[in-house]
Amino acid sequence: MNSTAYSRPSKLPGGAGDRRPPTRLRGFASKIEPKKLGAGLLAGCCLALLTYVSLAKLFAGGEGAALAKMSCDENGVDEGFPYARPSVCELSGDIRISPKQKTMYLVNPSGAGGFDENGEKRLRPYARKDDFLLPAVVEVTVKSVPSAAAAPQCTKRHRVPAVVFSVAGYTDNFFHDNTDALIPLFLTASHLKGEVQLLITNYKPWWVQKYTPVLRKLSNYDPINFDADAGVHCFAAGFLGLYRDRDLIISPHPTRNPRNYTMVDYNRFIRSAYALRRDRPSALGEAPGMRPQMLIISRGGTRKLLNLEEVAAAATELGFNVTVAEAGADVPAFAALVNSADVLLAVHGAGLTNQIFLPTQAVVVQIVPWGNMDWMATNFYGQPAREMQLRYVEYYVDEEETSLKDKYPREHLVFSDPKALHKQGWQALAETIMKQDVKVNLTRFRPFLLQAIDKLQE
Template identity: 75%
Template structure:
């Protein structure tokens, strides 16, 4: 394999570097500035495509982003025993005994059975374990609750500062603490390892629908994910992007759908507008309308209405 092309029928250039291990070539282009897409578009497919090599594989990256490689260095080093190669800038002619162009990919945050794409029957639970090893995360299971223990379950509330903010976050935090949770409020930052440790320390992760829920991948198996779903017939997106993946990771899952009284859309649209009468009309207009209307709302949950869902999360930790 060479990093430069040559004309059809001509003799390929001589190898200037020979490798004893196979190569896997992939791209970090696209939406890899978003943690959801970092995982769904690159890291999970890379894990699915290379974990069976046990490190004996050379990774070559096109559309190379130095900050992205630095951000996920612990994972890349766990998958390959060799420094990654910037395929676009490499002047040498590299030769390998074999290779793969591109990655195997399943659905978002899901690894399902497949005879060719996943012949080793890997699951998202395997990906979770891989992450724990790579980042040195200590917890494989949540705290054990029951009548004979005084342990307070730990909850992490992910705070959003842009759209889909939980406007009464402090009131929800107070309710959670009243119910017995030890609550930490945090916003995910650029340091993946540090935030992974924060998530892994939690028994319950609570957040409004968005990329922050991707951090469920760091929860201990058996922990609880609570998703607050904004107004706008978001059930398909809520379930497929985060709900079903949570179940595939052997997490317990609770979802709460806000009412029209709990969304800031009520301050922008009249109650006889299709936003409330028939939200599917938003979906029919495609992603631009969803992004402009549904994804830009904030929510203020009714704590009385929300309380039973928090109690359900608490109950699930005691199963």
């Protein structure tokens, strides 16, 4: 039998591998009776031996190989959100993953179904079913083989399940980092309580580094670079692809979400990952002179709030302590800033994704640009805010508050029929409506700031 190597705890900074017993526990351990200590060590050794023997039998193609099973969820269209239903496969039995060959071998002597006429199943494990993006995602093949001898020999055996997924596509955008990777990972793997091995295709070192706190919270083991690893990793269970729901939404489902997780659960998880202390906003009048905290997220590209300083001054006049900041690459620092706020205000865009860091029952104010943006505003940020048990206020910009009035005549589709631009597809929208800036009418906007105060008192 080949030599066996097992998964090692994570070496990520502060990870599970960086565990040292406190001094007090060391002192306590020294007082344990030798007989009890010896019995404990013996029991531990027996358990380790039993685990080794079980894994050895499984990967040798013994009776465990008969447990081979693959089930795939390929319901690509559901509730009008086809992108939200990517293909996902769950496997169990003797699974041997060869990243170099982009293949997961399933030792399948009983001929369990789910494969094509060649005994294969091909899947691109990116959690957004987008025909434009998928060709750039590494394709992974699940190959059914009749015996252990027909599969490559294990170079590393893992006691935990595998999750193979891609961070291709739009994952350099904070909105998509969550909708296409982090939330699907939470939905797929959080019930394993860290005992899971992540294997990442389309590997981006900077992405892994950026989200180290989240990956460390999900897995006790260093993620494997699926694009560069030359070994053969053996598992008894695994997922190819990730389950997901709509953007920033998690709904109950018998197979995709059997544990009935919600976005409130994800918020709690993400706050824990970044060690964010506040789980409730400040109560008005809680302390003399205390003012509610408002964070206004500024934008450096399109959809800028042109009179941001005036809006901040108006909010200050109404009693808010206002901070203005632009979201950056330092996620932990910005997460802490957002968590310190009672009210988050931003123009429609990826910055509103930061509402995931807010304390429950905080307030989100979304400024919705001109151009029939109500569907996008509601589905991308409004409904998710409600799902997170946040209080939500939305302000719709009118024709006089958009910079589009200085670029297009009033008879242009931008004003006469913005729905027609939406029907032309994302590219047409991106070149027109999504490129606007806004300058809100302070007299018109002031009541919405008062709404935010009222909602903090609910």
